[in-house]
Amino acid sequence: MKLSVIVPCYNAEGTLGEALEALAAQEWxxxxxxxxxxxxxxxxxxxxxxxxxxxxxxxxIVDACERQGQPYALxxxxxxxxxxxxxxxxxxxxxxxxWLRAMGEALARHDFVAxxxxxxxxxxxWVRQSRGHTQARGLIPYSYPPxxxxxxxxxxxxxxxxxxxxxxxxEGLLYLHDTDFCWRAQLAGFDLHFEPGAxxxxxxxxxxxxxxxxxxxxxxYNVLLYKRYRARGMP
Numbered sequence: 001m002k003l004s005v006i007v008p009c010y011n012a013e014g015t016l017g018e019a020l021e022a023l024a025a026q027e028w029x030x031x032x033x034x035x036x037x038x039x040x041x042x043x044x045x046x047x048x049x050x051x052x053x054x055x056x057x058x059x060x061i062v063d064a065c066e067r068q069g070q071p072y073a074l075x076x077x078x079x080x081x082x083x084x085x086x087x088x089x090x091x092x093x094x095x096x097x098x099w100l101r102a103m104g105e106a107l108a109r110h111d112f113v114a115x116x117x118x119x120x121x122x123x124x125x126w127v128r129q130s131r132g133h134t135q136a137r138g139l140i141p142y143s144y145p146p147x148x149x150x151x152x153x154x155x156x157x158x159x160x161x162x163x164x165x166x167x168x169x170x171e172g173l174l175y176l177h178d179t180d181f182c183w184r185a186q187l188a189g190f191d192l193h194f195e196p197g198a199x200x201x202x203x204x205x206x207x208x209x210x211x212x213x214x215x216x217x218x219x220x221y222n223v224l225l226y227k228r229y230r231a232r233g234m235p
Contacts, residue, residue, distance in 0.1 A: 002030040003104045004083030008064075008073035009036050012091035013043040015203065019091055020052045020059075026100035033058040035081055036091075039073035040065050045091070070153070071169035071177040078163060086163070087113075089200065090154030094122065096199035103157045106195040111162040112185050114139060114151030115198040122203040130211060131204050138194050142179075144222070147234045148186050153178030155200055162190055176221040180228070187232060 005023060009016060016036070023034055036049040038061060049061050064076040078086060085107040089095055099115065106113045117135035119128050134140060139149035156178065166185045169177045182192060205211045226234060 001033055001082040002084055003028075003032040003100070003107065004077075004081035004086050005032065005034045005089055005100070006074060006077035006081060006086055007034065007036045007089050007091050008039055008070050008077065009041060009045050009049070009091040010039045010068075010070070010073070011041050011043045011045060013041075013045045013048055015092040016045055016048045017051075018094055019089065020049065020056070022094045022096075023089070023100075024052065024056050025097070026095065028101045028104055030104055031058075032100065032104065033060065033082060035060050035062050035077050037062045037064045037073045037077040037080075039070070040068050067171070069171060069174050071171045071173060074153075074177075075168040075171065078168070083160075085157060085159045087157040088154050090202075092203045093154050094201040094203075096201060099198045099200060102195055102198035106193060106198065107157050107159060110191070110193040111159045112190045112192045113157040113195050113198070114192055115155040115157070115200045116194070116196045117152065117155060118199055118201045119204065121201040124206070127204050127206060127211075134202075137196075139192060145226075145235045147229065148183050149192065150179045150182035151192065151194075152202065153181070154202070156182075157198075158185070166190070173221060173224070175217045176225055180225060183225075183229060 038046050053059050062080045064073040087103045139151055141149055166188055170180050205214055
């Protein structure tokens, strides 16, 4: 198995079908699989995934019900995956045409890869303006204070060698575990390669309350990251 696509899922009944439709349409001449990792969903997410099993013989559903949280779900997905490399995709995002091939070929050359983000397709105008064109032309700079670049967790791909060297996603970080993983990998000597040919359509929060709650969580966990990394070069 060359590549495993890991889709962590918590109550994504409304978007998971569109995400899996896009993955089902991907073409590549190498063996690959998709793992939907159910992290205590209480809606119809699992039933949505099960409906795709007949169409996608390379689709497996993985239980991650012992603990709530995306980093836990990601680690369980990596444990159960069979691929030599792994690519992440959030259950509310939609991969673009050719994403799988581009990620797979990039991971044959690089240990650590970030996809290109499109924010136009799945978001209204005011939501796009509030978030900006994050990761559309390159990695996300970190400027408060300035430190290493990073990429959104649902856009990352990495080899098993990198995961073994860097270690799992920190399950104590419910937010910004992707930023932490990016920084640990780079500090361990792995370059994060931006792959413009692998496009993923990202869906942002669509209402003011959700956007505020997310921004507040990011702010709190940015403080935790600063406390962790100020001894490792963060000014």
